[in-house]
Amino acid sequence: MNAHSVTASAPGKLMLLGEHAVVYGRPCIVTAVDQRMRATVERIDNPSFILHAPDVGLEEYHLALADITNAEIPKGARFLVEALQQFRVAHPFDGGIRVRTSSDFSSHFGFGSSSASTIAFLRAIDACIGTHLDLRTLFELAFAVVLAVQKTGSGFDVAAATWGGTLHYARGGEIATALPNHSFSLVVGYTGVKVETAPVVHRIREESLRDGGRIERLYDAMATVTAKGVTAFSHADWPAFGVLMDEQQALLRDLGVSSDVLERCILAAKQAGALGAKLSGTGIGDCMIALGTPETVPAIMDAITAAGGIILPVRVQAPAVRLE
Numbered sequence: 091m092n093a094h095s096v097t098a099s100a101p102g103k104l105m106l107l108g109e110h111a112v113v114y115g116r117p118c119i120v121t122a123v124d125q126r127m128r129a130t131v132e133r134i135d136n137p138s139f140i141l142h143a144p145d146v147g148l149e150e151y152h153l154a155l156a157d158i159t160n161a162e163i164p165k166g167a168r169f170l171v172e173a174l175q176q177f178r179v180a181h182p183f184d185g186g187i188r189v190r191t192s193s194d195f196s197s198h199f200g201f202g203s204s205s206a207s208t209i210a211f212l213r214a215i216d217a218c219i220g221t222h223l224d225l226r227t228l229f230e231l232a233f234a235v236v237l238a239v240q241k242t243g244s245g246f247d248v249a250a251a252t253w254g255g256t257l258h259y260a261r262g263g264e265i266a267t268a269l270p271n272h273s274f275s276l277v278v279g280y281t282g283v284k285v286e287t288a289p290v291v292h293r294i295r296e297e298s299l300r301d302g303g304r305i306e307r308l309y310d311a312m313a314t315v316t317a318k319g320v321t322a323f324s325h326a327d328w329p330a331f332g333v334l335m336d337e338q339q340a341l342l343r344d345l346g347v348s349s350d351v352l353e354r355c356i357l358a359a360k361q362a363g364a365l366g367a368k369l370s371g372t373g374i375g376d377c378m379i380a381l382g383t384p385e386t387v388p389a390i391m392d393a394i395t396a397a398g399g400i401i402l403p404v405r406v407q408a409p410a411v412r413l414e
């Protein structure tokens with residue numbers, strides 16, 4: 091069998107506007123960041139899946155493909171095992187797969203490491219097997235994988251990893267429109283608190299069933315903010331976009347997903363001249379983002395650091411999934 095290996099990489103993501111509401115059908119704006127996940131894939135004769143993923147503590151994890159649907163899969167292997175299984179069902183091939191993954195970033199940061207590694211893995215298998223799937227098909231496959239493993243999610247992180255740049259996006263790819271490739275100055279502060287998305291989404295869903303429409307109204311307000319955000323972003327109107335980030339943060343606070351450390355970093359960024367600042371993604375911890383200008387970025391970084399945040403140097407508008 092041809093033993094050549096193929097490496098693909100995919101970017102992480104940061105949510106600019108619309109988190110949480112996007113799980114319930116309202117659109118969001120997401121940008122891809124230049125922190126990438128890599129997957130190097132090789133076909134092997136043995137009908138097995140062999141994974142080397144030191145970033146998640148797995149060395150030479152071995153699974154016979156005959157056991158793929160009934161084995162107890164370790165956490166760090168679940169997305170790739172599910173991806174391989176779904177790929178093989180849609181596009182059967184002989185033999186097995188050996189894969190090595192590596193990451194530019196810690197899975198703690200909420201940059202979407204599982205989604206980025208899933209799409210990088212699928213892209214590399216596709217190239218190895220020669221199926222020549224287009225990006226939309228890869229996105230749909232990866233979104234199905236993420237839903238099968240996580241049971242919840244809008245797929246915005248899969249979309250950012252697939253198409254890169256900045257996207258206007260609605261759940262399942264119902265909207266996945268590239269916004270202009272403007273450069274903008276985003277500062278990212280990590281709170282030091284790792285957050286699992288699924289339990290937070292689950293908690294809010296439970297609250298929403300009891301609260302007589304209040305949370306639905308928050309989601310509608312977020313949709314209005316995102317719609318205005320598409321216009322502001324398209325015109326590179328950063329002061330207007332900053333105001334919308336602040337509005338989204340106020341709505342997220344009402345939703346109950348902000349926290350003291352997030353609020354401290356956000357306030358510090360605003361006092362240092364940020365045009366807008368908000369949590370990005372799930373909330374509770376993870377990252378906050380602040381929109382600045384090239385002139386104000388250093389002061390914003392210092393202010394976030396003094397407030398207890400850890401600056402993560404990332405570039406936005408990162409390129410799509412690609413073969414290396």
Ligand code: MEV
Binds near residue numbers: 108109243244372
């Ligand atoms: C998590 O980073 C963002 C959420 O909107 C969940 C999702 O869109 O899948 C809370």
